[in-house]
Amino acid sequence: MRIERLAIIGVGLIGGSLARALRAAGAVGEIVGCGRSLANLERARALGVVDHITHDPAEAVRGADLVFLAVPLGAMRGALAAMRDSLDPEAIITDGGSVKCSVIEDARAVFGAVPPRLVPGHPIAGTEHSGVEASFAELYRERRVILTPLPETDPDALARVTAMWQACGAEVTEMSVAHHDEVLAATSHLPHMLAFGLVDALARMRENDEIFRYAAGGFRDFTRIASSNPVMWRDICLANREALSAMLARFSIEMTDLAESIRRADGEQLHEIFARARAARDRSIAPPRSSAPAQLPVVGFVAPSGSGKTTLLRRLVAALHARGQRVGYLKHAHHRFDLDRPGKDSYELRAAGAAQTLLASRERWALQVENTQKGTDPDLESMLARFERERLDLVLVEGFKHAHYRKIEVYRAALGQPPLYPNDPEIIALVTDDPPPVMPHPPVFSLADLDGLMEFITRCPR
Ligand SMILES: NC(=O)c1ccc[n+]([C@@H]2O[C@H](COP(=O)([O-])OP(=O)(O)OC[C@H]3O[C@@H](n4cnc5c(N)ncnc54)[C@H](O)[C@@H]3O)[C@@H](O)[C@H]2O)c1
Ligand SMILES: O=C(O)C(=O)C[C@]1(C(=O)O)C=C[C@@H](O)C=C1
Structure with missing residues (x-):
């Protein structure tokens, strides 16, 4: 699912969060933001939420393949009327309005009939805050989005809007407008x-x-x-x-x-x-979604450095994320690492002796815990236990080559090193563009076969 040019009419909490979520999922090209308040639009551009800004809905929708309306309900009709004559005939229109009968009435009043490529929608997620400053990419993750298609709604438009919300991590359901x-x-x-x-x-x-x-x-x-x-x-x-x-x-x-x-x-x-x-x-009160902790798939990637393991992981995480999978990533670092820099408050306080330092912002938080047994490698199980497992679909691990768990080996003959799989029965697959040098060998995926690898990994039991 990819939107080449997305027009967001109303770049506030709901519109801004959709833009951020689609960007994070790599599911969108250009984003045009349209609104009334110049200060809010400029802020949206400065935050990287949108690429272009305009006050004019007609200009915003020109060349857009998907238009998302996220203005207050009382402004929907005016926005639809302003964009009507500039819409690409193939463009899909959808919205996030909290009431659906009024949006449909507005569309009927503006277009004469409800356009088949209009898919009315409503994310059941929000906060008490408004404006782009309050928007965040995770707003729709694990939240429901209700779509209320009409008999005349184009199935292709419905499928694309469904895929759009799924790319944001939402669960999409359909309902009649009145219900x-x-x-x-x-x-x-x-x-x-x-x-x-x-x-x-x-x-x-x-x-x-x-x-x-x-x-x-x-x-x-x-x-x-x-x-x-x-x-x-x-x-x-x-x-x-x-x-x-x-x-x-x-x-x-x-x-x-x-x-x-x-x-x-x-x-x-x-x-x-x-x-x-x-x-x-x-x-x-809904129980946490998906897998019980014991069933959370955990897959490791092992290889000597220079094999392309990290590049493969980066592409794999992006592709899984675009499919709505919530990926945890655990890396074993052989060298000393420091997320902080001297001079930062958190660095200084940790250096002063804080045993745990938690840095929290609107975007993310990070807990740094001092290893009490310096010089001893952390063990895989206790590190995995640190994840908020109920918020993940799988964990990809880099390193921890000697731990007992399922691993995938990335093999490159040009490195001149023997493969690991003959001596490790827990290596369940090989990713390589070279012929496997030792027989027998586990299933092989080429470096380009992300789809095959994703399929394999997401079905991989713990
Ligand atoms: N806030 C929530 O919790 C929530 C949840 C689900 C759905 N919704 C719906 O989403 C829509 C947007 O809500 P929000 O919370 O993002 O509001 P918001 O105030 O954060 O954003 C709305 C944006 O629309 C702009 N705007 C207002 N009138 C306009 C007009 N005539 N033309 C162009 N832009 C205009 C405002 O400047 C603002 O940037 C509403 O229809 C609301 O019912 C809100
Ligand atoms: O959590 C909140 O602050 C909300 O009000 C979100 C909320 C809700 O009632 O749940 C508000 C309006 C919506 O249309 C959808 C979600």
Whole structure:
């Protein structure tokens, strides 16, 4: 899956995160960002999220093979109208709007009928922050994206949009438009109404200073989403007003019943409600995706230096990543290494004796742990245990040639060294462009056969 020229209309949290994720997956060529705020667009370009910027949707979509709309719902119709006459006939249009019936209505109003190459979509992922500065490549990883195709939707456009989200690490599901809007009214829009409503009600109480001063964890957890963008939420309420009004009406009956149980001091009823709610929530919190730790495939790559092992690994990781695989990489370094530089705070504090140093930023974090047995090689199992295994699909290891685990040998005859596989039964495959020098030999892949190797590795049991 590759998009040659992607136009993002609205380079905020959602649009910016898609651009970053596709770039990280190597699934996109050029990215044009379109928006209203020049400062935000310039920031997007400076951060490398987009390559070109413009205020004009018509200019943005010219020559684009995929257009992603990520503006507030109230701005969708205007953006569609502005780009209509400049769209390439083959261009796919998709969006990330939180309500689907309104986007479809907007498209019908602008184009006369819903274009077959429009694939309505909605990533069920976000934060309470807005703007490109808040965007990050991992936003969609392991999150759901709902697509709501219509009978007239072109299957090829649907397949490409599905592949686009999968390249970002998302799990794509399909739903009817009406069902989507009802489900989201319950699971996303109603909770936001409760958070906004609660904070606003408390803020308007006379004693609000004191209330906020003593608000602790429960209040914080419950009201995080009340920091979300008011324009976006105004538009969601207006766009989904029918489903959301029905949900609010049902919910207020539940609240009235709860209040009545409290007034009556009906402990039994209260306990029943809370126990039912707790069980439902515990069930609904999704278990970590994919493999149990013991099944996480781990494959090593061994070879003398100069064999092309690291180049092969770099290409392999990029190709696996583009397929949505979450790859862990573990390298055994024979030499001393230091991620820090003298003069950096973390270097100085570690040198002062910190046993563990954790560097954390918006992009990544790194924990550096001092080996207490300096001079002793770390063992493979204890290093593998450091990974957040539930967030990975496989681990590729470089080195650890003497450890007991499955390895792939990269062999190059020109180095003049004997191959390792005759003396290591745990070498399960050979990557080489030369004839294997010793018979018998494990399965062979050429250096160019990344597809074959990926297939082999992803099915490789621990
Ligand atoms: N924030 C979330 O959690 C979340 C999650 C899923 C979907 N969505 C949906 O994604 C869309 C974007 O939300 P976001 O959180 O990225 O918002 P955002 O505020 O971070 O980004 C929106 C961008 O659109 C630009 N914009 C506004 N009006 C415009 C117009 N008329 N023409 C061009 N650009 C315009 C803004 O300048 C801004 O850069 C919304 O439709 C929202 O419903 C949001
Ligand atoms: O996590 C958050 O901050 C969100 O509000 C994300 C959230 C949600 O309700 O889950 C908000 C709106 C969307 O359309 C999709 C996701």
